[in-house]
Amino acid sequence: MRNRLKVLRAERNWSQADLAERLDVSRQSVNAIETGKYDPSLPLAFKIAAVFGLPIEQIFSADDAAQAAE
C-alpha cells in the first residue's frame, strides 16, 4: 500500500513526533507507515484521515492502483 503521509505532514510542518502524538502512536510507527514498512489497521487509517481532515483514499492507495494511475 502507498501513502502520502510524508507529504501531508510536510505541508503542515509537523515532525514525525508531532504526528505520532496526534495519533497516539510511537514515532517509530509513523516512520514505518511513511516508509511503507507497515500498513496501518483500518481504525488507525481512519484516525490518520481524521487528523489530516481528508478521506482515506486521498492518503492511501493500493500499490496496483498507484501503478495503474502512472
Next chain:
Amino acid sequence: MISCETQGASKTVARRYLRDMGVAAALYMASVVAGALIIGQLHPPHWVRIGLALAPLAPVAMILRAILVLINSVDELQRRIHLEAVLIAAGLTAFGTFAWGFLEEWAGFPRLTAMWILPAMMVLWGLTLALVRRRYA
C-alpha cells in the same frame, strides 16, 4: 533488553512495566534464595519442599502479567513487533529443547531440567525483539 522491550511505550507504561518487573525480579530472587537455604539447611518435609519449589512461580506469573500489560498498552505496530518476537522466540525454544531432548536420549548429551525453558525463551525474546524491531526501523 528492558529498554528494548519498552521502546515505543508511553513513559507511564514503561515506568509501570519497569516497576512491576523490578518487584517481580526481587521477589523471585528472594523466593529462590530462601527456598534453597531452607531446603539445604532445615531439610523440611516433602509437602514444604513442594510449596517452596512452587513459590518462585508467583513472581514469574507477575513477570508474565507485566509483559502482557506492556503488550496491551503499546500501539499496534509495537504490539505486532512484540508478538512476532515472542512467536519466533517460542518457536526457537521449542525447536531447541526438542532437539536437545533427542540428543539427550540418543547421543548421551547431559540432561537439562525443564526449568531452563522459560529463561531461555525470555533471553531469546530479548534478542528477537531487537531483530524484529530493526525490520520496522
